């Protein structure tokens with residue numbers, strides 16, 4: 174089943190966009206400032222490179238307004254930004270202090286692109302900056318002293334290491350929080366929020382590839398009696414038991430979720446309604462034939478279900494669950510412990 178990567182990418186977007194917008198504003202302002210200063214110093218190539226970057230920042234600021242491709246725009250900015258910085262470093266008329274800007278690269282690239290790409294971009298441009306430094310100052314004895322070189326080298330490595338470690342821990346905490354927010358605490362199954370995220374991905378995949386997608390909604394029969402007769406804890410145990418039966422019965426590409434109470438929804442990828450019916454019957458049989466061991470008794474369970482197919486029964490999550498729910502109520506009305514889909518909705522048969 175779809176990992177949390179996609180959801181995490183969405184989650185990171187607003188803050189990456191805010192970082193990029195701040196960087197664009199600062200680049201536009203400093204670009205204009207350095208354009209003026211370099212014109213005064215008659216360093217025209219660098220002056221126009223700075224002006225070009227300022228204009229490009231304004232353009233990107235406008236372009237990212239409602240973009241769906243923030244990651245591409247980040248790359249489209251950060252690469253010319255770093256290349257212009259390298260160009261400034263090579264300029265014979267630039268002061269040595271211009272090398273201080275290199276320290277921005279690891280911070281910005283990690284904040285904007287995450288740990289993998291952030292590290293790669295940092296390594297490439299910080300390495301290039303080091304090469305430029307040695308070429309530029311190899312015959313300047315006051316710059317080639319061990320102390321200033323150690324100072325600059327260690328400072329750069331420290332900032333790179335901190336940026337990278339910060340991004341790793343940030344991504345890990347974000348992933349833990351996301352998992353918690355999308356997991357049902359009692360059963361450990363996914364919850365409705367996760368179903369909604371995954372459905373969106375699978376809906377697109379189904380439309381793109383023309384593959385079938387089915388939604389199975391299951392509800393335990395007379396569950397109130399389990400609670401009333403055996404207590405709420407036994408009820409909880411039964412819900413966990415059903416969850417592990419679902420896990421054992423499904424493929425890795427399916428998604429089992431607890432919608433709430435004693436109701437479960439299962440998204441079956443690349444599965445027709447007919448195939449979904451067979452899966453549902455397998456689950457129904459497994460639940461019926463494996464009572465829940467509780468203290469010295471066993472609690473018998475049965476389950477009813479409805480199946481809706483993406484397309485004929487609805488094109489979005491809400492309508493698909495709504496339709497599967499209708500079939501489920503139909504199954505309850507017809508005597509429970511059965512599965513109903515559009516194929517057998519009119520003539521429900523005992524499974």
Ligand SMILES: Nc1nc2c(ncn2[C@@H]2O[C@H](COP(=O)(O)OP(=O)(O)OP(=O)(O)O)[C@@H](O)[C@H]2O)c(=O)[nH]1
Pocket residue numbers: 359392393394395396397398400404405406407408409412433434435505509
């Ligand atoms: N133990 C436990 N019980 C729950 C939980 N969530 C909902 N329930 C109980 O599930 C029961 C649902 O009862 P009903 O909606 O009447 O459904 P039912 O008894 O299964 O009857 P049918 O669905 O018509 O077969 C109620 O007693 C709820 O208290 C839970 O997390 N733990």
